[in-house]
Amino acid sequence: MTAKQNQFQLIDEEQLSLQLIEAQYALKESRGKSNAKSQLILVSGIELAGKGEAVKQLREWLDPRYLRVKADPPRMFNHQETFWQSYARSIPAEGQIMVMFGNWYSDLLSTAMHVSQPMDETMFDEYVENMRSFEQDLKNNNVEVVKFWFDLSWRSLQKRLDTLDPSEVHWHKLHGLDWRNKKQYDSLQKLRQRFSNDWIIIDGEDETERDQLFAQQILRAIQHCPVHLSKAKGRWQQAAVPEALLQPAAEAQQDDAEYKKELKRLTKKVSEAMRMDRRNVVIAFEGMDAAGKGGAIKRIVKQLDPREYEIYTIGAPEKYELSRPYQWRFWNKIQPDEKIMIFDRTWYGRVLVERIEGFANEIEWQRAYDEINRFERDLSDSNTVVIKFWLAISKDEQELRFKAREETPHKRFKITAEDWRNRERWDDYLKAAADMLSRTHTAYAPWHVVATNDKKTARLDVLRAILKQLKAE
Amino acid sequence: MTAKQNQFQLIDEEQLSLQLIEAQYALKESRGKSNAKSQLILVSGIELAGKGEAVKQLREWLDPRYLRVKADPPRMFNHQETFWQSYARSIPAEGQIMVMFGNWYSDLLSTAMHVSQPMDETMFDEYVENMRSFEQDLKNNNVEVVKFWFDLSWRSLQKRLDTLDPSEVHWHKLHGLDWRNKKQYDSLQKLRQRFSNDWIIIDGEDETERDQLFAQQILRAIQHCPVHLSKAKGRWQQAAVPEALLQPAAEAQQDDAEYKKELKRLTKKVSEAMRMDRRNVVIAFEGMDAAGKGGAIKRIVKQLDPREYEIYTIGAPEKYELSRPYQWRFWNKIQPDEKIMIFDRTWYGRVLVERIEGFANEIEWQRAYDEINRFERDLSDSNTVVIKFWLAISKDEQELRFKAREETPHKRFKITAEDWRNRERWDDYLKAAADMLSRTHTAYAPWHVVATNDKKTARLDVLRAILKQLKAE
Numbered sequence: 053m054t055a056k057q058n059q060f061q062l063i064d065e066e067q068l069s070l071q072l073i074e075a076q077y078a079l080k081e082s083r084g085k086s087n088a089k090s091q092l093i094l095v096s097g098i099e100l101a102g103k104g105e106a107v108k109q110l111r112e113w114l115d116p117r118y119l120r121v122k123a124d125p126p127r128m129f130n131h132q133e134t135f136w137q138s139y140a141r142s143i144p145a146e147g148q149i150m151v152m153f154g155n156w157y158s159d160l161l162s163t164a165m166h167v168s169q170p171m172d173e174t175m176f177d178e179y180v181e182n183m184r185s186f187e188q189d190l191k192n193n194n195v196e197v198v199k200f201w202f203d204l205s206w207r208s209l210q211k212r213l214d215t216l217d218p219s220e221v222h223w224h225k226l227h228g229l230d231w232r233n234k235k236q237y238d239s240l241q242k243l244r245q246r247f248s249n250d251w252i253i254i255d256g257e258d259e260t261e262r263d264q265l266f267a268q269q270i271l272r273a274i275q276h277c278p279v280h281l282s283k284a285k286g287r288w289q290q291a292a293v294p295e296a297l298l299q300p301a302a303e304a305q306q307d308d309a310e311y312k313k314e315l316k317r318l319t320k321k322v323s324e325a326m327r328m329d330r331r332n333v334v335i336a337f338e339g340m341d342a343a344g345k346g347g348a349i350k351r352i353v354k355q356l357d358p359r360e361y362e363i364y365t366i367g368a369p370e371k372y373e374l375s376r377p378y379q380w381r382f383w384n385k386i387q388p389d390e391k392i393m394i395f396d397r398t399w400y401g402r403v404l405v406e407r408i409e410g411f412a413n414e415i416e417w418q419r420a421y422d423e424i425n426r427f428e429r430d431l432s433d434s435n436t437v438v439i440k441f442w443l444a445i446s447k448d449e450q451e452l453r454f455k456a457r458e459e460t461p462h463k464r465f466k467i468t469a470e471d472w473r474n475r476e477r478w479d480d481y482l483k484a485a486a487d488m489l490s491r492t493h494t495a496y497a498p499w500h501v502v503a504t505n506d507k508k509t510a511r512l513d514v515l516r517a518i519l520k521q522l523k524a525e
Numbered sequence: 526m527t528a529k530q531n532q533f534q535l536i537d538e539e540q541l542s543l544q545l546i547e548a549q550y551a552l553k554e555s556r557g558k559s560n561a562k563s564q565l566i567l568v569s570g571i572e573l574a575g576k577g578e579a580v581k582q583l584r585e586w587l588d589p590r591y592l593r594v595k596a597d598p599p600r601m602f603n604h605q606e607t608f609w610q611s612y613a614r615s616i617p618a619e620g621q622i623m624v625m626f627g628n629w630y631s632d633l634l635s636t637a638m639h640v641s642q643p644m645d646e647t648m649f650d651e652y653v654e655n656m657r658s659f660e661q662d663l664k665n666n667n668v669e670v671v672k673f674w675f676d677l678s679w680r681s682l683q684k685r686l687d688t689l690d691p692s693e694v695h696w697h698k699l700h701g702l703d704w705r706n707k708k709q710y711d712s713l714q715k716l717r718q719r720f721s722n723d724w725i726i727i728d729g730e731d732e733t734e735r736d737q738l739f740a741q742q743i744l745r746a747i748q749h750c751p752v753h754l755s756k757a758k759g760r761w762q763q764a765a766v767p768e769a770l771l772q773p774a775a776e777a778q779q780d781d782a783e784y785k786k787e788l789k790r791l792t793k794k795v796s797e798a799m800r801m802d803r804r805n806v807v808i809a810f811e812g813m814d815a816a817g818k819g820g821a822i823k824r825i826v827k828q829l830d831p832r833e834y835e836i837y838t839i840g841a842p843e844k845y846e847l848s849r850p851y852q853w854r855f856w857n858k859i860q861p862d863e864k865i866m867i868f869d870r871t872w873y874g875r876v877l878v879e880r881i882e883g884f885a886n887e888i889e890w891q892r893a894y895d896e897i898n899r900f901e902r903d904l905s906d907s908n909t910v911v912i913k914f915w916l917a918i919s920k921d922e923q924e925l926r927f928k929a930r931e932e933t934p935h936k937r938f939k940i941t942a943e944d945w946r947n948r949e950r951w952d953d954y955l956k957a958a959a960d961m962l963s964r965t966h967t968a969y970a971p972w973h974v975v976a977t978n979d980k981k982t983a984r985l986d987v988l989r990a991i992l993k994q995l996k997a998e
Contacts, residue, residue: 070935077938104830111831115938116823117869123832153832350589357577358584359596359626372843396590462543465550465588 062264069113072267075274076114076149083147083375090144090195091274094155097202098240099231100212101256102263106202107151109263110270120144124154126162132332133388134430135159135179136186140383143195146375149274156183157199157247164243165229165236173246180247182430189423193377198273200266201248204256206237288418291490293482300444300503311508315351318515323355325522326392332436333391335518336398338488339443340481341471342453344504345396348443348514352394361392366401378402378412378420379427386431398440399424403488408480421491432496439521440497441514442485443504447478535737542586545740548747549587549622556620556848563617563668564747567628570675571713572704573685574729575736579675580624582736583743593617597627599635605805606861607903608632608652609659613856616668619848622747629656630672630720637716638702638709646719653720655903662896666850671746673739674721677729679710761891764963766955767974773917775978784981788824791988796828798995799865805909806864808991809871811961812916813954814944815926817977818869821916821987825867834865839874851875851885851893852900859904871913872897876961881953894964905969912994913965914987915958915974920951922978 082088095103111119122142129135135156144150160179164171187197204212209231230236252269256262326333335352337345353361364385373381382399402420406412412420428438445453454475457467474481493499500517504510555561568576584592595615602608608629617623633652637644660670677685682704703709725742729735799806808825810818826834837858846854855872875893879885885893901911918926927948930940947954966972973990977983 066935073935073938104832107831108829111826112823115819116826117819117836117838121831121835151831346588346590350585353584353589356581358580358594358624359577362594363590365590370845372845462539462546465546 060261060265060268062260063268065113068264068267068271072110072114072271072274075271076118079149079274080118080147083145088146088194088375090146091149091270092144092190092195092197093149093151093270093273094157094197094199095151095153095202096155096158096161096244097200097254098204098209098237098256099229100209100216101202101204101254102259103153103200103202105259106254106263106266107153110151110267113267114149119149119151121151122154123152126154126158128166129159129163130388132435134386134434135183136383136430137386137388137434140380143190143376143380143383145372146194156186160247161240161243165240176243176246182426182433183247184250185426186430189379189426190377192419192423193379195377196273198270199248199251200254200269201244201251202254202256202262206234208257209237288414290483291486293486294489294501296501296503297442297444297482297485297489300446300449300505302446302449302503302505303509305506306508306512311512314512315508315515318512318519319351319354322352322515322518325519326356327360329437329522330435332388332393333522334386334393334395334431334436334438336395336400336438336440337443338398338400338404338441338485339504340445340450340478341474342450342457342466343443343445344507344510345443346466347507348441348511349394349396351511351515352518356392361394362387362390363394363396366395366397378406378416379423382427386436388434399427400488400492404481404484407484408477421488424492425494425497428492428494428497437522438497439518440492440499441517442489442499442501443510444501445504447475449505450475533734533738533741535733536741538586541737541740541744545583545586545744545747546588548744549591552622552747553591553620556618561619561667561848563619564622564743565617565663565668565670566622566624566743566746567630567670567672568624568626568675569628569631569634569717570673570727571677571682571710571729572702573682573689574675574677574727575732576626576673576675578732579727579736579739580626583624583740586740587622592622592624594624595626597625599627599631601639602632602636603861605908607859607907608656609856609903610859610861610907613853616663616849616853616856618845619667629659630717633720634713634716638713649716649719655899655906656720657723658899659903662852662899663850665892665896666852668850669746671743672724673727673742674717674724675727675729675735679707681730682710761887763956764959766959767962769974769976770915770917770955770958770962773919773922773976773978775919775922775976776982778979779981779985784985787985788981788988791985791992792824792827795825795988795991798992799829800833802910802995803908805861805866806995807859807866807868807904807909807911809868809873809911809913810916811871811873811877811914811958812977813918813923813951814947815923815930815939816916816918817980817983818916819939820980821914821975821984822867822869824984824988825991829865834867835860835863836867836869839868839870851879851889852896855900859909861907872900873961873965877954877957880957881950894961897965898967898970901965901967901970910995911970912991913970913972914990915962915972916977916983916987917974918977920948923948 079089079091095107097103107121111121120142122139124138127138139152139155142150142152160176160183163169164176190197213231229240254262254266337348339345349363353363369378369381379399379402385395386393402412402424403417407417431438454467454471457463489499489501498521500514500521502510502513502517552562552564568580570576580594584594593615595612597611600611612625612628615623615625633649633656636642637649663670686704702713727735727739810821812818822836826836842851842854852872852875858868859866875885875897876890880890904911927940927944930936962972962974971994973987973994975983975986975990
């Protein structure tokens with residue numbers, strides 16, 4: 053990058069502004085089209101290096117109405133929240149440009165600079181690696197990311213502090229750093245060098261060059277959005293469909309009194325285990341229609357107060373959700389202050405219905421397994437247990453249940469023409485489920501395949517699996 | 526209500542469940558249709574009266590996947606936030622049912638019960654009145670509201686506290702009230718009687734009756750959603766179009782050096798005034814296309830850091846916004862932690878473009894003036910200054926600017942076929958603006974009509990008006 057920067061030339065302001073506006077409108081017009089993109093701009097750096105001024109100048113050259121700016125004060129990481137959680141909502145939609153002053157890197161720096169709890173370098177680097185993976189996922193999903201570090205030498209910083217207008221000091225209190233302290237300055241510079249090799253460094257010394265370099269680089273980023281096709285290597289290897297999916301066990305009917313007693317014991321134990329666990333709990337259900345997701349969920353919450361949990365029923369995405377990365381609507385549903393979150397269908401829709409119906413193309417769904425694994429690992433790293441169920445029913449049993457639903461008054465709402473249509477693609481779903489199970493069964497978020505031809509056994513098995521996973525860790 | 530309750534009869538559970546599910550699905554199917562509704566259920570009451578249990582039972586009778594539950598712990602009012610602000614996001618969309626345990630009434634009770642700052646009765650009653658107006662606006666905009674107070678006698682409460690399972694005590698810490706204190710109990714009961722006459726009172730004594738009464742009342746509410754046509758009384762009185770709109774003054778061109786000097790002085794003063802003001806500032810712009818909204822906004826933020834303000838450019842609502850009250854998207858944009866919020870077009874769209882294009886029917890737009898006034902009064906009551914501008918341009922000047930835009934490279938994006946179409950309805954817009962100005966010019970949120978045929982004078986006038994309103998109060 054440095055070589056390029058040294059070659060950069062000041063260009064006529066009006067010309068620059070015109071090019072920026074043209075690029076901005078081209079981006080805006082892309083919305084809903086196959087080449088749709090959005091632009092995320094992360095801005096961090098040394099205090100008084102001119103971040104604010106450069107963005108301000110940019111806003112004057114662009115059409116300011118279509119440039120959003122988000123400026124959260126840096127926050128210390130807390131261990132119940134992924135690094136992207138509080139920013140997820142602000143990920144720009146197709147056609148939008150978003151500048152983030154506060155971002156995951158400024159949070160990381162704040163956390164690492166906090167004197168009482170120094171962060172070791174391995175952990176710091178691990179965070180950086182996870183952040184880059186997250187950004188790669190954004191890019192693959194049409195959110196361009198470009199990162200700017202505004203730099204300023206120690207000497208210039210001190211000079212600027214000397215001449216500071218006291219009425220403007222308020223911004224400098226935000227970062228909780230003492231910019232008069234050379235040691236802090238040096239540690240910060242050392243730390244940021246651990247991540248800034250894919251950042252564009254803007255020297256804050258000269259104001260005009262600073263603003264132009266910043267704007268020119270953004271122009272380049274918007275104009276030349278690369279296409280990120282991180283295609284899977286080699287031919288797709290279809291996983292074999294496991295026996296448990298082909299022939300779900302149908303255990304003998306349980307004795308009713310026994311079942312009731314055991315159900316009561318287990319529901320009580322599950323609610324206590326979830327309450328006592330210091331972690332949040334995410335329970336995810338997938339499976340064919342009528343496999344018993346609703347019934348299983350009902351038993352999980354049986355002994356809970358309705359204020360203790362949230363059930364998310366996932367259907368087709370809304371239009372505004374479609375203009376963001378497909379995982380976006382799930383990022384926003386994960387709430388650090390929600391103890392128990394149950395998903396009736398999940399983010400696995402990408403590799404099930406979207407794969408089968410062609411809503412996601414081959415490159416997209418084949419890439420999604422890794423994206424999902426990263427998502428679940430981030431959750432797991434931030435004190436959230438992810439418990440995943442595939443409810444396995446046989447094709448015959450499904451037919452029986454469909455027919456029963458059509459004949460039972462309070463169940464007939466549960467069955468639609470679409471359910472019958474999905475049934476015709478039974479084998480496709482089995483194949484997709486097999487791939488999913490083999491590629492996303494991880495140590496931190498394992499799958500539980502539960503046979504549901506016998507409803508009662510299935511419900512008990514689900515509860516037992518929850519207990520097992522909560523205690524196993 | 527009491528009479529009805531005494532007459533209520535237990536009905537067969539399966540029957541009740543079936544009716545509830547049918548009503549729920551009918552509501553769900555209404556989405557997007559002309560009879561679309563949503564159901565908001567507020568739940569408050571005495572501790573241990575069984576609110577949680579009743580909702581739990583309801584969730585078992587209904588299809589739990591389409592019943593959302595929100596349970597915020599009660600919060601004290603803070604004076605930078607309207608009472609509805611933190612709940613706005615959870616207002617249910619068409620077809621949805623939402624139970625709110627934490628709600629504006631529980632916040633009001635918490636605030637009033639806080640010993641160190643007792644609230645006088647007049648203020649309490651004023652809050653209640655504002656809350657009812659807000660609920661009436663919700664109802665008029667297809668969000669049904671039904672309120673339940675779960676009651677329990679002092680004696681029964683004490684008995685239940687005696688036999689409490691210690692492992693379940695956690696819910697009772699939430700309310701910060703000492704339920705062993707008879708005086709507190711009595712004050713709470715006295716307070717809630719000041720608002721509960723339009724609530725359904727559920728006696729928590731008998732569990733079965735409690736759950737059935739609650740569920741039956743909700744069934745009734747969903748089945749018999751009344752149509753709220755609070756039509757304006759009498760014939761619509763079209764306001765006369767004021768001279769300032771018909772013939773906006775075109776003052777002589779300013780001396781350029783003078784203008785620049787004064788502009789610099791004013792932009793500096795405006796940014797300081799907004800920063801120093803202890804209140805948040807909302808600045809709202811309306812006016813014909815090309816009247817100079819963008820240019821005025823540019824000057825307002827001239828001396829601000831981009832992190833200090835937010836610009837909202839308002840276009841057509843998205844689909845998910847259309848399934849809520851029309852003001853909803855603005856409720857959600859008002860952020861108590863955002864100091865300066867600038868709206869390029871506003872909630873007045875309801876009585877301008879929506880009125881003229883027929884997106885809102887006569888009853889809806891005629892009702893909107895009062896709704897808007899209430900919204901702005903709530904903002905004003907919670908320490909937010911609302912500064913509103915109508916930028917008045919003449920039809921000839923607009924034509925000149927449209928043509929200039931088409932010929933200027935970096936402005937041609939600003940002009941579309943729609944702008945020319947809107948121009949054909951010039952007189953309709955003038956009439957609508959006249960009605961708007963005469964009906965929503967209030968002491969707490971006055972309009973500033975600024976003539977913009979001369980751009981420079983207009984920009985200075987906008988800045989002066991901001992200064993005037995900020996100091997006048």
